[in-house]
Amino acid sequence: MATILTTSNGHAPEMTPTEPSSPQPLRAQKSGDIRSSPKYKHTFAVHSERRTSCLSSDSLKSPSYAGFRNLMGLVLVVSNLRLMMENFKKYGVLVTLSGSSIPRGDWTWFGILYLLTPCFLFIAYAIEALAAQYAKSKIAERKRSEGDGDKDGHKETVGQGKRHLFSTWRVIALCHGFNASLMLAIATVVVYFYIHNPGLAAFAQLHAVIVWLKVCSYAFTNRDLRHAYVNADSAESALPSLYKSCPYPNNITLKNLSYFWWAPTLIYQPVYPRTDRIRWDFVARRAIEFIILSVVIFVACAQYAVPLLQNSLNDFSQLHLVNLLERILKLSTISLVCWLAGFFAIFQSFLNLLAEVMYFGDREFYSDWWNCCDLRSYWTSWNKPVTHFMKRHIYAPMVGRGVPPPLAQLITFIFSGLLHELLVGVPTHNILGVAFFGMLGQIPLVWLTDPLSKIKSHNGRTAGNLIFWLTFCFFGQPVAAVMYFFAWQAKFGQDNRPEWPLQGTGKG
Numbered sequence: 001m002a003t004i005l006t007t008s009n010g011h012a013p014e015m016t017p018t019e020p021s022s023p024q025p026l027r028a029q030k031s032g033d034i035r036s037s038p039k040y041k042h043t044f045a046v047h048s049e050r051r052t053s054c055l056s057s058d059s060l061k062s063p064s065y066a067g068f069r070n071l072m073g074l075v076l077v078v079s080n081l082r083l084m085m086e087n088f089k090k091y092g093v094l095v096t097l098s099g100s101s102i103p104r105g106d107w108t109w110f111g112i113l114y115l116l117t118p119c120f121l122f123i124a125y126a127i128e129a130l131a132a133q134y135a136k137s138k139i140a141e142r143k144r145s146e147g148d149g150d151k152d153g154h155k156e157t158v159g160q161g162k163r164h165l166f167s168t169w170r171v172i173a174l175c176h177g178f179n180a181s182l183m184l185a186i187a188t189v190v191v192y193f194y195i196h197n198p199g200l201a202a203f204a205q206l207h208a209v210i211v212w213l214k215v216c217s218y219a220f221t222n223r224d225l226r227h228a229y230v231n232a233d234s235a236e237s238a239l240p241s242l243y244k245s246c247p248y249p250n251n252i253t254l255k256n257l258s259y260f261w262w263a264p265t266l267i268y269q270p271v272y273p274r275t276d277r278i279r280w281d282f283v284a285r286r287a288i289e290f291i292i293l294s295v296v297i298f299v300a301c302a303q304y305a306v307p308l309l310q311n312s313l314n315d316f317s318q319l320h321l322v323n324l325l326e327r328i329l330k331l332s333t334i335s336l337v338c339w340l341a342g343f344f345a346i347f348q349s350f351l352n353l354l355a356e357v358m359y360f361g362d363r364e365f366y367s368d369w370w371n372c373c374d375l376r377s378y379w380t381s382w383n384k385p386v387t388h389f390m391k392r393h394i395y396a397p398m399v400g401r402g403v404p405p406p407l408a409q410l411i412t413f414i415f416s417g418l419l420h421e422l423l424v425g426v427p428t429h430n431i432l433g434v435a436f437f438g439m440l441g442q443i444p445l446v447w448l449t450d451p452l453s454k455i456k457s458h459n460g461r462t463a464g465n466l467i468f469w470l471t472f473c474f475f476g477q478p479v480a481a482v483m484y485f486f487a488w489q490a491k492f493g494q495d496n497r498p499e500w501p502l503q504g505t506g507k508g
Contacts, residue, residue, distance in 0.1 A: 057458040080334050084304045102197045109194040113187060113204050117211045118261060120183035124176060124215045125257045128222050131172045132249035135226050169223065176219035184212045184422075192426050198488065201427035209423060213389055214260065217268040220393050222252070225270070246270040263358055264351040264365070266389040273361030286353035293345035297338050305334050309485045316486050324482075331478040339477060347383070373464030374449035375442055378472075390416065413439055424480070430487035434480050445471060 054063045187208030195201040225248035228239055246256070251270035260268050308331055315323040347365045355363055369382035380387050390412050398408040417439030425431040445467070452464035 076333065076337050080300065080304065080337055083330075083334070084300065087304055087307050090307075102200060106195045106197050106200050109190055110200050110204050113190050113195075114207060117183060117187060117208050120179055121211055121215055121218070121257065121261055122254075123179050124218050125252070125254065127172060127175045127179065128218070128252050131168075131222075131226060132252045134168060135230055136249060139230060169226075173219075173223065176215075180212055180215045180219070183215065184208060187212075188422065188426055192429060195427075196429070196492070198427050198429075201429075202423070205423055205427050209419060210266070213266045213386075214268070217266055217389060217393060218257070218260065221268040222248070225251070243270050259358065262354070263360055264354045264385070265360070265362075266385045267392060274359045275356070275361050276359075278356055278359070283353055283356050286349045286356070290345050290349040290353065293341045293349065297341050297345070300334055300338055300341075305331065305338070305481075308334070309482065310489075312482055313486060313489055316482060328475065328478045328482060331481065332474040335477045335481060336473050339473065343382075351385075371465065372468055373461040374453035375445045375468060375472075376450060377453065378468055379442065379446075386416075410443065413443055424484060428484045428488050429491060430484060432483060432487055434483050438476060438480060 052059045054061070187205065191201045191205045191208070195204055225239070225243075229248045248270070256270065259272075263272065265272075308327065312324065312327040312331075314320075315327060343366075351365045352363060354360070365384050367381040367384070369378050372378040372381060380391075394415055395408050395412045398411060399405055403411075417436040420435035420439050421431065421433065424435040425433070449464045449467055452460045452467075455461065
């Protein structure tokens, strides 16, 4: 059926009967083609072209979901605030600002460990300083032999020198390995046996693991730089051009190491991208964000999460699966709020604050992991400092030495699982293996969601994103929290049980 558009003079435009209908949306040539004259106000063409609903998958332009994002944020805040008010009516104020509940011995051992841990980073510097001096002496010997003009003697000297160098590199590697292992072992023993408060213990263990990763990166990177230095003719071109402003061994200085110590990265480089100045207003905003979010997490855990965990103990011990599932789902909302707040506080507020103060230019501490439709993308985007360490020092070297990528990926997840168990099991004084096997359980999920990320339709990507949120946030974290809390209470519950009722209604 022909569509008749009224022109400005009231007459219908001429149309060619044999003109085929165009598959493209019908668009008016002029504004007068769809609007009627002032005399006929009820006749202008409202439906003048083919259009889709903005939420349909075939929509040409995706709408913004900022309103839904704001609504979901309000729902999370309001729902958890209501539950916190309910706990307030039952138990009163459970938040305390004093540290009287933490034994004095915990504070003492925490202070000793916090001051002792960075010392091992400077021991790594001393090892590298000796290695650099030895490498420079060997380079000087090579130049002297070249200047003598004895080619046969020079070749023999070079061959002997290289064999001696590589045997020396093994000694240096053993020194670095012993230094790093001793540091992590001391921290783990002190946290497990002498720091009983789980919050303080978790902070001490996290600090030790961060410094340990920095020690490892410092040793691995300088090993390659030292190798390139003694084989300058063949290896110099393989180094990044960024490093030319501070070539090895000029980077082996206390100033260079101290910058790496405080830089918001786990990857050692002689040179980093730098900013020109410190924006103190930016620093102030990030500091305020970090303080506010830390208070929010502390209040939410003390006023709501801890009572909920306490009141889940009976269901867990008696294996009331339906009640336990209800508790886990109830815990998932507050754990999600605390996790998102913690993510923003650390990766957006604190690391940006530290980067600004340190003139650190690369601020990509994360990418849009919340849009990930497969678990592989999530693990490579939500925590970029750890991702860079795993890829640079664990995964890539294994693949470069001929290890098949799937096996290298499995070993990387095993290593990450051990670190997670150190960060969760040691501070809670219960090595359950839940964090470790939780990381290994990510591998099947990676294989399951990889095909979904390759599906071009919107439904496949949505399914992958929902699998990520359900497995990680609504079941993974709450289940792990319940299991470690139950183990903690079974071991220390009689001495640390709060004064709210555990029997009766069983509601929290």
